[in-house]
Amino acid sequence: MQVTFEKADSPEKEEALIKAQTITDDIKAAIELLEGGKRKIPLLKDGETVLLETTAFYYIESVDKRTFVYSKDDCFETRLRLYELEETLGAYFLRISKSMIVNLKKIKGVKSDLSGRMEATMLNGEKIVISRSYVKEIKRRLDL
Amino acid sequence: MSKIKMVFLQTSFISLGIFFAVGIAQAISHFAGNPYNTDWYFLLSVIFAGFLCSLPSFILCFEKIKPFFVRIIIHFTMVLASVSLLGWLFKWYTGLVGYLFIVLIFIFVYAFVWIMTKWFYVKEDKEINNALNSIRDEE
Numbered sequence: 037m038q039v040t041f042e043k044a045d046s047p048e049k050e051e052a053l054i055k056a057q058t059i060t061d062d063i064k065a066a067i068e069l070l071e072g073g074k075r076k077i078p079l080l081k082d083g084e085t086v087l088l089e090t091t092a093f094y095y096i097e098s099v100d101k102r103t104f105v106y107s108k109d110d111c112f113e114t115r116l117r118l119y120e121l122e123e124t125l126g127a128y129f130l131r132i133s134k135s136m137i138v139n140l141k142k143i144k145g146v147k148s149d150l151s152g153r154m155e156a157t158m159l160n161g162e163k164i165v166i167s168r169s170y171v172k173e174i175k176r177r178l179d180l
Numbered sequence: 181m182s183k184i185k186m187v188f189l190q191t192s193f194i195s196l197g198i199f200f201a202v203g204i205a206q207a208i209s210h211f212a213g214n215p216y217n218t219d220w221y222f223l224l225s226v227i228f229a230g231f232l233c234s235l236p237s238f239i240l241c242f243e244k245i246k247p248f249f250v251r252i253i254i255h256f257t258m259v260l261a262s263v264s265l266l267g268w269l270f271k272w273y274t275g276l277v278g279y280l281f282i283v284l285i286f287i288f289v290y291a292f293v294w295i296m297t298k299w300f301y302v303k304e305d306k307e308i309n310n311a312l313n314s315i316r317d318e319e
Contacts, residue, residue: 048315091317140315141315141317142317147305148304151240159317171308175304178311
């Protein structure tokens with residue numbers, strides 16, 4: 037299959053078009069890979085494994101070498117390390133401190149105080165702190 | 181914001197604020213019929229003062245000192261002490277009246293720097309929030 041790559045100006049303009057006679061397993065896998073955000077990741081909740089779509093992730097936090105995934109109103113644990121998740125999650129997930137990754141799509145708004153600390157309010161009302169040193173990367177990811 | 185960028189911004193704002201305040205003072209003095217000339221090293225001393233006064237900014241990053249208001253007071257005191265020392269070294273003032281004038285300019289510059297810093301953060305927040313609006317999930 038011939039593959040063409042065109043550079044997009046921004047994440048919103050990113051799209052993939054696959055032209056084929058039939059949907060093969062390889063194409064299904066490619067679609068799954070490209071739809072990264074809709075991928076499900078096994079997480080632990082009360083000792084049981086549950087599959088959760090990455091689009092439901094609000095933020096991921098590392099505490100005492102354990103990694104926790106927070107959704108709208110729940111918390112899960114994962115065996116994956118923060119850097120491993122950072123590599124596999126989509127473009128809207130990015131590091132905001134040494135111990136935290138956030139899903140940009142779940143941020144309601146950000147506000148800085150005079151001390152230079154930036155606080156993000158999530159869609160569920162939770163507030164998390166964004167380290168100043170990561171603001172530049174957020175702006176780059178948002179094409180600012 | 182990295183520490184170096186913070187120092188650079190503070191140095192720029194402080195120097196600009198001093199130049200602005202002294203410029204106004206010079207203009208008033210000129211039109212009042214009292215020409216006010218500065219020494220050859222004045223401009224450099226202002227930039228040096230800007231740099232030195234930006235260093236106490238690190239106190240603002242000490243999260244352990246709470247509330248933030250206390251950090252501002254410590255910062256204000258340290259910067260005022262630096263300005264007083266520099267003013268004495270570079271002969272920016274002579275006598276109590278001259279010193280009080282410098283303190284007045286300092287308060288103006290201090291407020292100016294915080295207003296500029298706030299403006300910078302508000303502008304940055306607005307840019308980020310506008311960009312987030314276009315990608316935010318519906319909940």
